Amino acid sequence: MIRQHHTTHRHTLGCGMPLLLLENHEAAVATADIWVRTGAADEPEDLSGISHFLEHMLFKGTEKWGLGEIERAIESVGGVSNAGTSYDFTHYYVTLPAARIRTGIEMLAEMVRHSTLDAAELEKERLVILEEYRRKQDNPIGVLYELLYGELFEAGPYHLPVIGSEETIRAIDRPAMLDYYHRRYGPEGAVLVVAGDIEPERAIEWAEAAFAGFDRRREELTRRHPVRYGRGKRVHERKPTGGEVYVAYAFPAPGMQATEEVLPLDMAQFILGSGRAARLHQELKEKRGLCSSISSYYPTHAHDSLFVFVATCQPGQREGLREALLEELRRFAAEPPTPPAMKRARRLLASSHLFSMETSSGAASNIGYYYTLSGSTEFFDSYLEKLEALTAEQVSAATARVIHPERLEESLVEISVGPNGELKGEG
Amino acid sequence: MEAAHGGSSGPVRFERMKIGGADALLAPRPGTGLLALAAIIRRGSADEREGEHGLASFTASMLLRGTQRRSSEQIAFDLESLGAIAGEGDGMDTCSLNVRCSAEAAPRALEILFESLREPAFDAREHEVHRQELLAHLRMIEDEKFSYTYREYVKAMFTGHGYGHASEGELADAERITPADCRRWHAEMIRPETLLIAAVGDFEVGALRDLLAGLLADWPVNDGPVRPRIATQPPADHPRELELRKPELNQGFIVGGFRTPPITDPDYAALRLGSAALGEGFAGRIFTELREKRSLAYALGATLRSYRLTGHQVLYIGTKPESIEEARAGLLREADYLKHNLLSDEELNRAREYVLGKFVMGQQSHAQRVSHLAWWEDAAGDAAEGWRYPERLRGVTAAQVREAARKWWVEPTMAVLRPEAG
Incomplete structure (x- = not known):
């Protein structure tokens, strides 16, 4: 029998958000990864793609950090950052030399709590997302999966592609995005995971500090329709x-x-x-x-x-x-x-x-x-x-x-x- | 500085030895319960002669497709029933068989792996199955813009040299190669003398050495000389422009680059930081200037590719057809910037820490550590060079980055993929 070597430890932060911790001291590396339980499945049809668009925008500056400063701050201490959007979630992650993981936790907290969603940056990022959309349309596997989800899920939360359509990508505006951000990004629907070469007590302390006062009430959105399978x-x-x-x-x-x-x-x-x-x-x-x-x-x-x-x-x-x-x-x-x-x-x-x-x-x-x-x-x-x-x-x-x-x-x-x-x- | 908990960011400690005529690097990692091992054949597509293109890769792919004692299906079934994940690798300088498994399963998994390496059957039917698989793979490269454009760019960059052929060959190569060709390549090239074994995992060095010695004993090799590796550098830079066309594309793609030296060259560390400053990560110049400020692309960046005898600084961007010229000019303008300006302290520090961070992150898993050991051993002649690499990076100055860029980033080779007109 192949045995499991890991056990996840759970802590609830003062703001109510769960924190999951996993120690692994094989290498001096750690990852902080915040998961927000919102994605393409939660979007109204006319805002199809807004979760993914918002994911891009969270790297475009916060109240404390200007454009590009988040990435620069992370990479300047040897880290990498990225994010992913799917139907049921959006997550943001930072992997760093373990001694710097506090920086990663703080950055993630800034992004999910205090993004400015600057109007000019939103217009610029729209063009980047349209390039991502074109790239997908040129790839047969991208086209295959888009068609598959569209045809198998004839109606309901998994019918429309995560990236949205060209029409919705062009139409999503800042008020809609701010509204979505404030309604969906709260401690109730999120979980922070910190894994790697960490001291759990310190990670808890840093996470508590970074998310202190995060009290945004999350609103459940009405799902478009129940699933109807083709x-x-x-x-x-x-x-x-x-x-x-x-x-x-x-x-x-x-x-x-x-x-x-x-x-x-x-x-x-x-x-x-x-x-x-x-x-x-x-x-x-x-x-x-x-x-x-x-x-x-x-x-x-x-x-x-x-x-x-x-x-x-x-x-x-x-x-x-x-x-x-x-x-x-x-x-x-x-x-x-x-x-x-x-x-x-x-x-x-x-x-x-x-x-x-x-x-x-x-x-x-x-x-x-x-x-x-x-x-x-x-x-x-x-x-x-x-x-x-x-x-x-x-x-x-x-x-x-x-x-x-x-x-x-x-x-x-x-x-x-x-x-x-x-x-x-x-x- | 915040306190780390004590995980290792230091070098991968290993023991070097000869086992059955092969070089071996064994790096114990007690208590993990896992093992990764690669048997690296230090001959690759760059060592192929005219009329042999694709043969190193084809032969490597046939190794797990049956021996005198086990069928292809039996090999797969036996390994997977142990929970072992095995595969083959191909490249310009080396080919390999590799496996990851639990430490408990290692003796049986390694027995199968080395049986495959030593005694492949090169069965005619299996050969045909692989040929069809390879033909499909080559057709599918055409469907992915980066893979296709990059492949054509590399061929143009190293035209006339062993590095100027895609390791898996072309459609005509796949049609031409016979089981007899593979048998000959195996006899000439896959022998203890060409073998480098790298292993990382939960083992005791003496026990693994004895196990491998048994698996390598009495290797039935022919008595002829081993064909030497290619030793000449690619010919002097002769930049080329490639225009590629495909129907019904929504987006064009550009891959360009400059010839660079191998990792043993004194300029390598400066060029490595130059590459990071130019276009690696989300804070490199290409990302900042072309994506963040000008919204030209989603996929773009830079990467430094290295082979045993040479290397190249790659730049790439995918953009809508009407922006192709602007994107091409933008890539070259950013490279030019580094040739004419000193990086700021902030830019240099970001590039250095980014590369050092990736270096540590790239050695977390057992398989990553195996790759690390094998790469430094083959490309630099000594796996311990990997230990010195962080120090080389720490010593680089902004002036050295600029001078190295001036010296090496001379005339670009460019491949531009556009939609067919009309």
């Missing part, structure tokens, strides 16, 4: 590529709120499509030559999610690949995974989990992600222990509930991007 679709987007077609096959799947389903589906994902010995990689790519790559992913969103297979192939291989994939999935749902298949996936999943904790930024990211989505550290801290206890029957049953083998084709949404080609039953 089913039984095949959509092809013509786009010139070097010759490959990029294909995604997706099924509706439970989100992190259905905690008991997550681990079996993580295992199913590893058995089917993660690693060189994964079943689909071996059967469809290596043995039958039906594609040049195939992997599976289970991105756990907070409420509703998807289980997805992503492949690349030649235009003429698409029909055969689809048929073979469906055949493999029917077999998988009919027979629980064998003990060797379970052992392989269990070990590989456990190793991947441990390797992802080796760096302070990896550890902070894992802890923050799972806490933000599940509301506790329990899921992550007990992950390896629960993994050991998981049975093949649990994996098989959870997978069957997602792919519905008796009506597989009606459950599936298939998206492809690449050179033109006829699709049978395109709908």
Whole structure:
């Protein structure tokens, strides 16, 4: 058995915000990572992309720090900073030589509490985001995922892309952004993670000081609509590529709120499509030559999610690949995974989990992600222990509930991007 | 200065030894429960002769695709059932097999890894499967603007030299290479004499040395001489301009750069800080001037790439088609600024601390430490050079950065990707 070496410690700051701490003294590096439970899933449709836009703006100056001073201050003490926006969260992180982590905590506090969202800077940053948007439109994988989410989630919080549309990026204005910032960024909906070569008592002291008086009341926004899943679709987007077609096959799947389903589906994902010995990689790519790559992913969103297979192939291989994939999935749902298949996936999943904790930024990211989505550290801290206890029957049953083998084709949404080609039953 | 808790920011301590004719660097890290190891073959695409392009990479990719005793699937299954993550690497100067696993699984994982390294089957069917995989990979490079433009830029930068070929070769190379070619490359190039083993993890040095000695014993190599590595520097700088076109692009992409010396050169440390000041991080000049002030791009920056015999200072930016000329001029203007102006104390300090910080951050995981050891050993001739690197950086002055930029950033090679007209 591969054992977990870490335990997360939880402290609640005076302002009410949780602080999660993880010590690792292997290297003199530490990361501070603040997670705000707001993202594209919380946006009104006419403000699609505002969470991501705001993420950019938080680096554009605060009441205390002018434009560029945050980045300069962090990099001048040997640190790096960045941020990420998704559907259910936005997070900001700073990795520094451990002796400087206090600077990182203070900077993050400034950004989430006192950003000025300067009007002139907002106009300049709009042009940068439009460049980011163009970049995504030129990338077949970017286009594939945008279409996938748009078609699988026909309505509801995951329908629109995180970056927004060109129209909404052009339309978002400062009053809307200030309103969103003040309504969404408060201690209730956030968590600060500090990981690495830290002394917990000092980190608590610095975080308490940095967030003292942070009392902004967070308002819950009305989610646009409940999720309505699309089913039984095949959509092809013509786009010139070097010759490959990029294909995604997706099924509706439970989100992190259905905690008991997550681990079996993580295992199913590893058995089917993660690693060189994964079943689909071996059967469809290596043995039958039906594609040049195939992997599976289970991105756990907070409420509703998807289980997805992503492949690349030649235009003429698409029909055969689809048929073979469906055949493999029917077999998988009919027979629980064998003990060797379970052992392989269990070990590989456990190793991947441990390797992802080796760096302070990896550890902070894992802890923050799972806490933000599940509301506790329990899921992550007990992950390896629960993994050991998981049975093949649990994996098989959870997978069957997602792919519905008796009506597989009606459950599936298939998206492809690449050179033109006829699709049978395109709908 | 705030108090740190005591994690190491010092050099990776290792023991150097010969094991079975191979060089080995073993760095114990007690108590972590993990191990990372790389078997580095000190021959890469730069060592290929005319008609061999892509062969070093192709051969490396075949190593985990079956031995006399295990099929490709069996190798993958056996390793993954141990929780081991293995892979191969290719490059201009080296190729490698590497593995990460628990310390407990290490003996069995290393047995499979070294069996793959020593006794690959080069099976014809597996060869064809990999060929199809490689052809797809090469087609997919065309779909990612940075990868495509950078690849063409490097070929232009080092035209006429071993570094002027993409390590994975071209479509025609992938079609041409046979299992017999791979067998010959393996026999000539993958031998104990060319091997560098770097390991970091929870092991006792003597125990790992004995284990590796057993795995390397009686290596069935041929008796012919090992082909030497390429030893000549690329020809003198001859700048080129490449115009690339693709249909239906929303954004153009520019990759440009200057020839720089290898890391052993006295100017290297100054150039490393020059690169950071120019365009690394969110406070480098390229980010500040072209993104923050002029909103020209989302993706832009600079990076210093180094090989065993040379290097190049890379600049890049992606921007809408109508801004391509402004972006190109902006990149070169910022490089020019550093050639004609002294960095302020603040800029120099930021660049230095940024590079030193990245240096420490880049040695957190076991695999990162293995890469660090192997890189300094091969590129500088001694892994311990990595220990001295921070001191080299600390001694650099603003005048040295300016002089090094003047000396090396002479005429740029540029590759510009634009949408096809109409």
